[in-house]
Amino acid sequence: MFTTQLSVESNDFEQARPDLERVLFPIEMRIVERLYALCPEGYAADRAHDWESTAYWTRRVKETLKEVGEAEDLLVFPTLVRQGEEERFEGQWLLDLVWVDAKKDRITGEPDWKGTRGLKLACECEWATSETKILEDFFKLTFAVADLRLFIYTNKQIRAGQASVDPIDLCKRACPLSHGFRYLALGFPYDRRGRFRIDSWIA
Numbered sequence: 001m002f003t004t005q006l007s008v009e010s011n012d013f014e015q016a017r018p019d020l021e022r023v024l025f026p027i028e029m030r031i032v033e034r035l036y037a038l039c040p041e042g043y044a045a046d047r048a049h050d051w052e053s054t055a056y057w058t059r060r061v062k063e064t065l066k067e068v069g070e071a072e073d074l075l076v077f078p079t080l081v082r083q084g085e086e087e088r089f090e091g092q093w094l095l096d097l098v099w100v101d102a103k104k105d106r107i108t109g110e111p112d113w114k115g116t117r118g119l120k121l122a123c124e125c126e127w128a129t130s131e132t133k134i135l136e137d138f139f140k141l142t143f144a145v146a147d148l149r150l151f152i153y154t155n156k157q158i159r160a161g162q163a164s165v166d167p168i169d170l171c172k173r174a175c176p177l178s179h180g181f182r183y184l185a186l187g188f189p190y191d192r193r194g195r196f197r198i199d200s201w202i203a
Contacts, residue, residue, distance in 0.1 A: 005155070005187075005195035008039035024200060027072065027120075028148065028184050034064045035152075035186055036196050043192035054127040057188060061125055061152055062089055062097055069099040074120055075111055076100075095140060097123040119146035126153050129190075131160045131170065138171045141183075148182050155187025155197045168199050175203045 002023040006012035013036050021029060038060050062078070069076040077098050078089040093100075099121040105112045122144035126137035134153060141149040151171065157164045168185045175183070180202055187197030 001199075001201040003197070003199045005197045006036065008036075008043055008189055008194070008196055009192055011040055013037075020198070024184075025148075025182075027068075028182075028200065030068055031065070031150065031184065032186065032198055034068055035061060035188075038064065039189060039196055043189075057127060058096075058125055059089075065097050065099075065121070065123060065150075069121065072099070072120070074099040075102050075104070095122050095144060096125050096137075097121070098144075098146070119144065121148050121150055122146035123150040123152065126151075127188075129154055129156050129158045129167070131158055134158065134167045134170060135174055138174070142176055146181070148184060151183065151185045153185065153187050154190050155194055156190040166197075168197065172199075172201065 004016060004019065006016055013033065020032060024032060038057075042057065042060065063080070066076045066080060077093040077100065080087055081090045098119050100111070100116060101118055101120050102116040103112045104110065122141055124137040124141050126134050128134070138151055141151055151168070153167050155167070158167055158170070160170050166187075168187060171185065183199070183201050183203060185197075185199040187195075187199075189195055
């Protein structure tokens with residue numbers, strides 16, 4: 001089990017890189033590096049009106065994970081569809097975002113489902129800071145059979161009964177044993193002074 005927290009004001013990523021590379025798989029490292037990079041951008045003074053919206057963060061996370069997954073030659077759901085000047089995600093597959101290990105038909109460009117090998121990534125995002133909402137989305141991941149289960153949340157203490165706890169600590173305690181699946185949890189800071197939290201474990 002690995003845990004660390006990085007500042008987004010001072011851009012701690014490069015300093016943390018050796019430790020992260022030691023414990024994370026290469027694909028996990030690419031995910032963490034790309035998603036961490038969203039924070040300094042999102043919290044920059046000229047973007048202050050954007051980062052307060054969970055829709056902003058959800059869209060940026062999905063766009064980034066789509067780019068990383070497609071660079072790995074995986075099918076990504078939901079897909080980004082352009083309608084006129086507007087782009088939006090459509091075709092969600094049970095979870096907020098998945099990478100499917102399948103090939104495309106060479107002629108039609110459509111997924112060749114006969115060649116599907118499974119999910120490489122199952123991802124859920126939950127920005128709400130309530131015990132119920134966090135556990136509801138986290139438990140969806142525990143039922144997904146995927147090489148990597150990615151949970152994205154707001155890194156802010158929440159109330160759980162009479163106690164105040166970190167959201168991911170709550171998830172780890174509630175996590176059922178699941179035969180060696182890898183989990184990667186990324187806690188986005190709730191403001192520019194907050195910390196980007198990275199947790200990786202096998203359950």
